[in-house]
Amino acid sequence: MKFHLETERLLLRELRATDLEGMFALDSNPSVHKYLGNKPINTREEAQRRIQFVKEQYIENGIGRFAAIEKSSGNFIGWSGLKLNKGEKESLNGFQDFIDIGYRFIPKYWRKGYGLESAIACLEYGFNTLNLDIIYGAAETGNIGSNKILQSIGLQFVNKFEEHNEQVNWYELKKVNYGK
Template identity: 55%
Template sequence: MTFNIETERLLLRELRATDLEGMFELDANPNVHRYLGNKPIKTKAEAKKILDSVKQQYADRGIGRFAVIEKATGDFIGWSGIRLNTEYNMNGFTKYYDVGYRLIERYWGKGYATESGKAAVHYAFNTMKLPVLYATTEAGNQASHKALLKIGLQYVNDFYFEQEQLNLRWYKIENK
């Protein structure tokens, strides 16, 4: 799959093998995983598995997370975008599209999660013609909570995600 979505400061494109170093930096950082169950990766082989998994999602489902590239520098700064979840039950849903993002720590606080998330929602509603998107965040992650609200999602409820033993928040946005 090839994606090429531009915002004012970002380029969202398909994840590639060349994103391995950035993916490792992202997911090996314990601060990034603070609200994700505290399970950072330890090897580049694990980062490659993540990339391969997303590429397989592109092939199987026609969508998966996008690489987020800072246009000013050309740097990989994380991922954002749409995913079709079919792996597990989340707040009573077993098959749904969600919007999400994860950024390398030095890019936090610059509005990139909101900017890339808005572009992903636009793509989902205008290109994919999806009727609704969902999102989750750990209940204590106020930065992500604020970003999801700025993207346009509405908070629905808190719930306990048994599989990862996390207290999560559930969000929803409808295509109007």
């Protein structure tokens, strides 16, 4: 299955084996994992397993995170997209079997608007192409940038919950409220 979205500055496409070095640079960076449980990966094999996990999601669920490629440079800068969180293992805030929106970028690409730009495209894809009824988002309360993006794309704060001893904000956007 091929995925391809474009924004003004980004190409969002399926993750590929050739994204290994970029995925390793992303997920081995402690700054990236500050609000993700502080568990960066240590090996390229772990990065390869993460790519394979997402590729399996494309096949099993018809959706998964997209590689984010900066058009001007052709560089892998991170990922953005939708994910089906299935079953008790991936439950969050008491929810199971839900679609969330997420994004993760290599730090040198932070504060350039790529998170917002990619999230807008992914939200549009979710509601207009996949015809989803609701999309959720979560961000640790201290992750100001991620919370701002979720709010900027229209997700509404629902509640705060605790996950791994951290406070997390939970958001949702229903298709009927999308674009209003």
